[in-house]
Amino acid sequence: MPAAAWTTLAVAALIVLFAAVGLFRVVLHLVHVRRTLGSVLGGVRLVAERTAPVPGALESVNADLKPVRDFCETV
Template sequence: MPAAAWVTLAIAALIILFAAVGLLRVVLHLAHVRKTLGLVLGGVRLVAVRTAPVPGALESVNADLKPVRDFCESV
């Protein structure tokens, strides 16, 4: 093969190598972003659970405080 063919193959191999390395970096960055978004989503779910309304407990607390409310109204 002539020297021009070898140079063409070498340049093509370098271009493919750099493209592959660039794509690998993109994949690694996306994996990191996915992990970070998973942690953020977990935090958001935890906040949603901790700030959920408490209607069941509220009725029992109101029932327990009824004598106190009646006493305060009588004063």
């Protein structure tokens, strides 16, 4: 095989190697992003859980505030 063929094969192998390393780095970044988004999603779920409506307590709060509402209506 001539030297030009070996050089072409070596250059092609280097290109494939660098492309593989680049794709591997992209995969590692995507794994990191996936973990981060999982943490963010857990935080959002926790906030949604803690700020959920309280319809059961709302009636008792309204009943407790009835004297205040009655007083404000007389003013």
